[in-house]
Amino acid sequence: MYEHFEWFLNKERVDEAGQEMYDLMARLYPITRSITGNGVRETLKIIQEYIPLNIHEVPTGTQVFDWEVPNEWNVEDAYIKDSRGVRVVDFQKSNLHVLNYSVPIHAKMTLDELKNHLFTLPDYPEWTPYLTSYYRKDWGFCLPHNLLQSLPDDLYEVKIESTLKPGFVTWGELYLPGETEEEILLSCYVCHPSMCNDSLSGVVLLTLIGQLLTHLKRRHSFRLLFIPETIGAITWLHENQDKVGRIKCGLVATCLGDPGQSTYKRTKHGNHYLDKVVEKVLEDSGEPFQIIDFFPMGSDERQFSSPGFNLPVGSLMRTPYGRFPQYHSSADNLDFVGSSYLANTYQKYLQVLHVLESDDRYLNLNPKCEPQLGKRGLYSSVGGQKNAQDIQFAMLWVLNFSDGQNSLLDIARRSGMPYELIVRAAKDLQGSELLVSVMQTDERLYARRTR
Amino acid sequence: MYEHFEWFLNKERVDEAGQEMYDLMARLYPITRSITGNGVRETLKIIQEYIPLNIHEVPTGTQVFDWEVPNEWNVEDAYIKDSRGVRVVDFQKSNLHVLNYSVPIHAKMTLDELKNHLFTLPDYPEWTPYLTSYYRKDWGFCLPHNLLQSLPDDLYEVKIESTLKPGFVTWGELYLPGETEEEILLSCYVCHPSMCNDSLSGVVLLTLIGQLLTHLKRRHSFRLLFIPETIGAITWLHENQDKVGRIKCGLVATCLGDPGQSTYKRTKHGNHYLDKVVEKVLEDSGEPFQIIDFFPMGSDERQFSSPGFNLPVGSLMRTPYGRFPQYHSSADNLDFVGSSYLANTYQKYLQVLHVLESDDRYLNLNPKCEPQLGKRGLYSSVGGQKNAQDIQFAMLWVLNFSDGQNSLLDIARRSGMPYELIVRAAKDLQGSELLVSVMQTDERLYARRTR
Amino acid sequence: MYEHFEWFLNKERVDEAGQEMYDLMARLYPITRSITGNGVRETLKIIQEYIPLNIHEVPTGTQVFDWEVPNEWNVEDAYIKDSRGVRVVDFQKSNLHVLNYSVPIHAKMTLDELKNHLFTLPDYPEWTPYLTSYYRKDWGFCLPHNLLQSLPDDLYEVKIESTLKPGFVTWGELYLPGETEEEILLSCYVCHPSMCNDSLSGVVLLTLIGQLLTHLKRRHSFRLLFIPETIGAITWLHENQDKVGRIKCGLVATCLGDPGQSTYKRTKHGNHYLDKVVEKVLEDSGEPFQIIDFFPMGSDERQFSSPGFNLPVGSLMRTPYGRFPQYHSSADNLDFVGSSYLANTYQKYLQVLHVLESDDRYLNLNPKCEPQLGKRGLYSSVGGQKNAQDIQFAMLWVLNFSDGQNSLLDIARRSGMPYELIVRAAKDLQGSELLVSVMQTDERLYARRTR
Known part of the structure; x- marks a missing residue:
């Protein structure tokens, strides 16, 4: 597979x-x-x-x-308007501007009053922080620190059109x-x-x-x-x-x-x-x-x-x-x-x-001494390839360690060879009926038993 | 405690x-x-x-x-006197001068004869060595190497007023x-x-x-x-x-x-x-x-x-x-x-x-997912403190690993946090009935059984 | 022993x-x-x-x-002769010149034809390689690369007098x-x-x-x-x-x-x-x-x-x-x-x-506290030697760890002392009846049981 x-x-x-x-x-x-x-x-x-x-x-x-x-939270709109009616902070431009899970609010307040509800990142003055208040009822706005610094004393209109309702x-x-x-x-x-x-x-x-x-x-x-x-x-x-x-x-x-x-x-x-x-x-x-x-x-x-x-x-x-x-x-x-x-x-x-x-444990079906790979064409099958010796070494690793205890991953880890090479060697050896899977058999049995 | x-x-x-x-x-x-x-x-x-x-x-x-x-050893006095009667080595000045467990002796001898019983530290010529002879009967004096070097040929009186008696x-x-x-x-x-x-x-x-x-x-x-x-x-x-x-x-x-x-x-x-x-x-x-x-x-x-x-x-x-x-x-x-x-x-x-x-193994009484620390005041209790986040992290470590197997020491070692912080977190969690001690219970049972 | x-x-x-x-x-x-x-x-x-x-x-x-x-292989003689009858490659001079397990051959051929059967080490042009062909029927000669380079176009006689027969x-x-x-x-x-x-x-x-x-x-x-x-x-x-x-x-x-x-x-x-x-x-x-x-x-x-x-x-x-x-x-x-x-x-x-x-596991026969080595002459026996303290330390290691579980090799590894010193200490302690072998006893029992 x-x-x-x-x-x-x-x-x-x-x-x-x-x-x-x-x-x-x-x-x-x-x-x-x-x-x-x-x-x-x-x-x-x-x-x-x-x-x-x-x-x-x-x-x-x-x-x-x-x-x-918790209650379900949805938000339609949110802003801070200055006294001239300009949205100086606007949810429509970035949803990060609203403290996530803010309760609804609509009020006018001075900059000083407002500041308790404003959050910035002084170290990154161009960025807006992302903040939440899921389990403590609160409202707030997140904005760049530079923007906060530039806000004049004024009477601001703040509005968060959010809902917190059973959902x-x-x-x-x-x-x-x-x-x-x-x-x-x-x-x-x-x-x-x-x-x-x-x-x-x-x-x-x-x-x-x-x-x-x-x-x-x-x-x-x-x-x-x-x-x-x-x-x-x-x-x-x-x-x-x-x-x-x-x-x-x-x-x-x-x-x-x-x-x-x-x-x-x-x-x-x-x-x-x-x-x-x-x-x-x-x-x-x-x-x-x-x-x-x-x-x-x-x-x-x-x-x-x-x-x-x-x-x-x-x-x-x-x-x-x-x-x-x-x-x-x-x-x-x-x-x-x-x-x-x-x-x-x-x-x-x-x-x-x-x-x-793909990982599996195998049994070497020719466990006593190495099998003769040459007569099975397991040399020639790879002879023309650049990594011919690598795949042959991978086969020797898989054969030597396939005692039913070591998985292909174990063998790859122990040999230091890439898993891909080990799994490929195992496939070639399976093709020559030198290996049989242990784990898949176990797992199929297990699956039957537990269904 | x-x-x-x-x-x-x-x-x-x-x-x-x-x-x-x-x-x-x-x-x-x-x-x-x-x-x-x-x-x-x-x-x-x-x-x-x-x-x-x-x-x-x-x-x-x-x-x-x-x-x-062995016999009990006590010593009252000991000295080496030169022929003019001057104590050149004197136990009253330092008890180290007597080879510890020296047998008593009172004799006159030349410097050459005496030297077999004198011990010094040539590498540290101002210091007197501390030596013992608990299980081999012997007597001797320890003295600075410089002092030994300065001793003239003379007939010396040596006396060790020690006792070695059943005690x-x-x-x-x-x-x-x-x-x-x-x-x-x-x-x-x-x-x-x-x-x-x-x-x-x-x-x-x-x-x-x-x-x-x-x-x-x-x-x-x-x-x-x-x-x-x-x-x-x-x-x-x-x-x-x-x-x-x-x-x-x-x-x-x-x-x-x-x-x-x-x-x-x-x-x-x-x-x-x-x-x-x-x-x-x-x-x-x-x-x-x-x-x-x-x-x-x-x-x-x-x-x-x-x-x-x-x-x-x-x-x-x-x-x-x-x-x-x-x-x-x-x-x-x-x-x-x-x-x-x-x-x-x-x-x-x-x-x-x-x-x-103080070390103990605990059971997390709310083992499925994290408990909500906020509603128990386990955030706010520490909110004002400098190490507020540390103690909160310590609580999460204690909760996650308190399966009855890991002791607080194990958790402190694994987390890399100071033991003091972990034990404090465990105490706070115990206060909120989120933890119960396993080991103290075991030990009390054990103590009852073995008394 | x-x-x-x-x-x-x-x-x-x-x-x-x-x-x-x-x-x-x-x-x-x-x-x-x-x-x-x-x-x-x-x-x-x-x-x-x-x-x-x-x-x-x-x-x-x-x-x-x-x-x-496989068939048994023997070879009597082998050579490559140039058209003047000179052996340019001669098995009599080095048996490496014949590809090991070469089938017999006797033929004349051009240098080009011959080259398919000649093997050299271009990186080490003075050396003759050693090559074999046990399970693939082939013949060939191994020779220095310099020699191959010097061979003129010619009609060469090649002969390998080998046999491959049941044996x-x-x-x-x-x-x-x-x-x-x-x-x-x-x-x-x-x-x-x-x-x-x-x-x-x-x-x-x-x-x-x-x-x-x-x-x-x-x-x-x-x-x-x-x-x-x-x-x-x-x-x-x-x-x-x-x-x-x-x-x-x-x-x-x-x-x-x-x-x-x-x-x-x-x-x-x-x-x-x-x-x-x-x-x-x-x-x-x-x-x-x-x-x-x-x-x-x-x-x-x-x-x-x-x-x-x-x-x-x-x-x-x-x-x-x-x-x-x-x-x-x-x-x-x-x-x-x-x-x-x-x-x-x-x-x-x-x-x-x-x-x-010589390795063995021992039991310390005086397991409670150190034995008094001095009264057994185990200090003095080594007193005159340069490594007196080493052997005494080796004895303490052997005594402390001879609980029947640790072999002398284990003790040598743990102490960092040479095995020779540890085995020597064990021998001295055995001589003083402070140690008894566990493993040899076990093995003798085992040997009896399995014969």
Whole structure:
């Protein structure tokens, strides 16, 4: 089945995907999203043009573990007008200007009174910060520090036309059954307004990965979540407690389109199979990368990994949240991300999924001494190729270590050879009936047993 | 209970303790101690002014494992007089001048004859060495090399008024029962004459720690030993074989007052809980330190860790024995040590005991997803403080890893956060009924069972 | 029993052995060997002058696992004559000139036609390469590139007087029973023609080691194999499947006489007891060395370690195969190797065998506190020696860690002391009845049980 992946892993297709992701991001960028409300619905509707998302809604007031689904927030308009009636801060120009989850207000006040509700980034005076107040009733405006500095003493009219009313928390979900019920979880968040690297890069990446997975034969089942961060993850876990046991591992997709190097934040388990997979993919890439250990801050991995679930969920990013200055500001925009970076990350995600889908443990069917590769044409089959010796060495590695205990990933890690070469050698040896899969057999049995 | 420790861990109290230790050391310094004899008794009597030491004595000739308690040694006077009757070497000026455990002698001899019994340090010609001959009958004098060089040919009168007679080996012991019978062992040695860093620094440190522990509520039981090195440790182990099983871990206290950095000599087990505790305390100190692996030479840890007992006993020192030139010479005196160094070491010992006493494993009572800290006031409670974010992160660490398996120390080590912050976060979470202790419950059960 | 080894480990004896090995190599050098044929028989016959080798033969056509014993190859003469009748390439001058396993040929051809069958090393134009074609029927000549360049257009007569007929694969074997049936396997290969470092260095080393072992009391049994590489190893394993279970560990001996530093290629297991032994011997040598991890290419360790046998077989070499330019060329000759390098390697092999034979786990019979070494004369016995303190420290290490779990090798590794010092301390302590062997007892019991 990995052939399918190979087909999609060609450079040209990956570059196309990069452009498609960027275009979709540009379309989603202007929408005013929050942890609830119509922006989320509109976003999910657009994604449904690409993949058959199921939309789920849970009503305000529902108790979800220690939390309660909050009132739904929507906002129509918001501004600060000076005494001449000029909108000096205007929600129509950027949805970031409104403190997310602001209660409605309509009042006149002096600049001094107003200042308690104005938020800026003095270190980046041209940028507007992105701030929220989900659980503390408040209102406010975010604006560039330079603009704040330039505001004269005046009587200002402030208006936020928002509503906070019983409604729903909304999310989208794509479940793709595979040969086994064991699931790979991929999760992104749809609750940020105009934020490109943080949030949207994950949304567009999972959209294209979902599209690809839909057309592939799958060994694992896949579950893709497009959820509001924190409250969405908590609500999903609450509503799906019976399914959590099937999740083998997962990745939270965010911060995937910036120019920085790849960063992998390990699962809580630290040395989980998934961690080995992602780290091998990054090593094989030949590009610089960094590995960071799990910490219980960050995105929804902190909910998935809470001790009541303890799911092995990592996060494959580029520059992590909070480590680029544009984070949570108007500078995390369409100029900050690039289609080539999205394409590069997309390729790495596919390679991770490729390992998860193709890795297997084998038994060497000729375990006593080496088999005679020459008489089976396993030399000549590769004789004409540049990497003839590499593939032959890969075969010797696979034969020597295929005792049913070592997976192809184990062998690739131990030999220092690229996973691709090891999986190819295994395929050639299987073709000559020198290898038989152990794991797939086990898993099929397991799948039968658990259905 | 750790509050008590916190109270005593304030800088002012620690500085006071440093001065008290130094003053006590100055008082103990002139006493002529050996592995037996009245100097030990006099020393223990002074310590009894601070803590209610029990004095134990075991008679000469008692078989203690492979050893036998030796004759008791006492010395009244000793000198070398030249032919004009001038004391050129005089025990009254320094007890180091007599080879410790010298047999009595009174004779006249030439310088050449005398030289076989004179010991010096040619590399440090101003210093008098400290030497012993416990198990080989001999007599001798120790003196500065310069003095030896200056002695003219003459007929010298040598006299050592010592006695070697059946008596006792003597030690002091402070046992402080705690909530459980599990014991922390703290041991120092009282057998060296005028040696400040080696020997006396441990004696004064344990005296002040004993004084503090007496006034605290204790989870563990504590046993403080003031024993002659080697024969005292062997005798104690022989007489207390039934109690050894209660010892959880221990520290030998010596070389604690010099200007060098802290040094921790690990337990024989190498990766014992105690080793993790001490190493975390040293890391959290922000000061330079070194860790050295166990070796079966050194002080009484070699007896406690002999394979028949195998106790996890480490040694938290400053510059280790044998690694400072003043070691076992008259230069290991009151000028070599300082009250600020003693204070610094005292603080580290208290921090070690604080971890041992306060560490616990907890169960997160809201294990599914994060609890909402805001509605419990766990944000605001710390909002005004400089380290507000740190304590919040510490709470998330404690919540995520409190599955009953990880202790607070484990969490502090994994998070890289100071133990103090983690223990404080755990206390706040316990206050909000989000955590419950596992270990203390276990230990109380265990204590009941074993009493 | 290790005393015997000590006797043979003196410098003079080792130097003599180096010369003997070199002389034997010079005698074996000219013989035309291959994986079958009379050259192997002649070689083994000469070795029989030193050790009582058993000769084994298995006929052509025998199925050995996935392989079949090939026709036997012998060659009488071979040449390329120019039109004037001059032998421009002459087998009589070097057996490397014939492609090993060439089919017979007698023909006249132009230089152009001939060139398809000529092999050279353009990067080393003075050297003749060593090439084989065991399993693909072909003929050819190997010659210096300079010579090829100088050949004029001409009509050449080529003749190879070889035979490829049913015969045997031949090997020599020395089995030396010890106290237990547990075997140490030592293997070298006798299939290369005039190759000194690759192949012959292993042959002469095992010959002298066999000679020495024959005269020693042995704890382990030893099996020395002089086999053709690959097919010989496969045939031996096929014919001795019932004995493989007795092999505790083994070494493949090759590349032992060059000036490079020692190299140890680990067993497949990577952290096997044998690996620890060899690495400690190399550390104790004080000479530079390198350790490389197992890889399933190289020599016969790849057969012994195939998953059906999984034997822990490493390889202690100097510069490994393929990493010196002379490898598989006429430059791997008697000038490339030296008797001093052979002697040095010989000594290291003996030290490895010495550890394997002498290592033991002990019980400290005085486990509670240190025994009093002084009253047993264990101080004075070493007092006069330079390393008196070292041996005393070694005794303390052995006493403290001899709980029946740690072997002397473990203690040597943990203490950082030379194995020789630790084994000597153990011997002294045994002499004073402070230690008793655990392992030898176990092994003797085991040996009885399995016979």
